[in-house]
Amino acid sequence: MSITPIAATGSINPLSGLSSTKAAESASKAGGVDFLSGLNDAAEVTKVADQLGQQLATGDLTDLHEFTAAAAKASIGIELTVAVRNQALSAYQEIMRMQV
Amino acid sequence: MSLFQALHTATSGASVARVWIDAIADNVANMNTTRDPGEEPFRARQVVAESVTDRGGVGRGVRVQRIADKPGDPIIVFDPTNPQADEFGIVRRAQVDLGEEMTNLLLANRVYGMNITVIQTAVDSYRAALRIGA
Numbered sequence: 001m002s003i004t005p006i007a008a009t010g011s012i013n014p015l016s017g018l019s020s021t022k023a024a025e026s027a028s029k030a031g032g033v034d035f036l037s038g039l040n041d042a043a044e045v046t047k048v049a050d051q052l053g054q055q056l057a058t059g060d061l062t063d064l065h066e067f068t069a070a071a072a073k074a075s076i077g078i079e080l081t082v083a084v085r086n087q088a089l090s091a092y093q094e095i096m097r098m099q100v
Numbered sequence: 101m102s103l104f105q106a107l108h109t110a111t112s113g114a115s116v117a118r119v120w121i122d123a124i125a126d127n128v129a130n131m132n133t134t135r136d137p138g139e140e141p142f143r144a145r146q147v148v149a150e151s152v153t154d155r156g157g158v159g160r161g162v163r164v165q166r167i168a169d170k171p172g173d174p175i176i177v178f179d180p181t182n183p184q185a186d187e188f189g190i191v192r193r194a195q196v197d198l199g200e201e202m203t204n205l206l207l208a209n210r211v212y213g214m215n216i217t218v219i220q221t222a223v224d225s226y227r228a229a230l231r232i233g234a
Contacts, residue, residue: 063118065216069111072223073104076230083230 042074042081049074105160106222110215112152112161117212119164120147124205131196137186141174142194144201170195 049070055061102108127144135141150165172195180189 063111063115065114065118065212065219066111069107069114069219072219073107076104076223076226079227079230087233 038081038084042077045070045074045077104222104226107219109159109161110218110222112163113218114212114215116147116149116162116164117208117215120208121205121212123147123167124201124208127196127201128198128205130194131198133194134182134184134191136184137190137192141192142196143169143172143174144194144196146170 049067052061052067052070056064056067061067123145130142130144133142145167146169148165148168149162151159152161152163153159174192174195177191177193178189179185179191182191185191
């Protein structure tokens with residue numbers, strides 16, 4: 001018994017007037033990617049601060065302020081990431097509350 | 101240019117000030133250093149700074165270009181009891197101007213502190229930006 005292969009369906013005509021939704025979708029996707037790279041950057045600066053802290057503890061660090069500056073940078077980087085996350089989350093929640 | 105460029109720039113300034121303080125410490129520590137006859141006498145050292153710039157942008161800070169010897173002749177002292185005196189009893193002592201070194205130390209201290217203040221203020225500014233919409 002042969003199974004009839006699934007025939008390709010004809011192309012679905014796009015609904016007119018949805019282009020703005022599409023644009024919004026791609027924008028939010030791009031926002032997500034940016035947010036992820038922001039997270040990676042925050043992780044990177046934290047790693048640098050950790051390394052400097054270790055060097056400070058072992059006495060290999062010649063410039064004391066480099067550690068404190070890196071720690072400040074890591075702290076502000078994380079704060080920035082969290083702020084972006086909060087803003088994005090509140091934006092999504094705003095969309096979820098939308099009446100359909 | 102990175103997002104937190106002011107932090108990098110001010111850190112480089114503080115690093116140069118730190119090297120400056122190190123050089124002053126060495127100069128003052130060697131104030132009484134004498135050398136055997138025929139050897140080059142100790143010379144005070146000074147830090148030569150150099151700005152780091154991108155073409156067409158604001159600078160990216162400062163770095164130590166080199167450590168130069170301060171000009172000036174060594175102080176010649178007649179001290180025949182010194183084990184490092186030559187056959188005429190002459191000792192050549194280091195040329196370290198204590199007044200100058202102390203003034204430079206005050207200056208280096210202030211430069212270091214000011215760069216730290218710039219870091220602090222930059223962080224405060226960034227934090228102010230994060231408060232937008234919060």
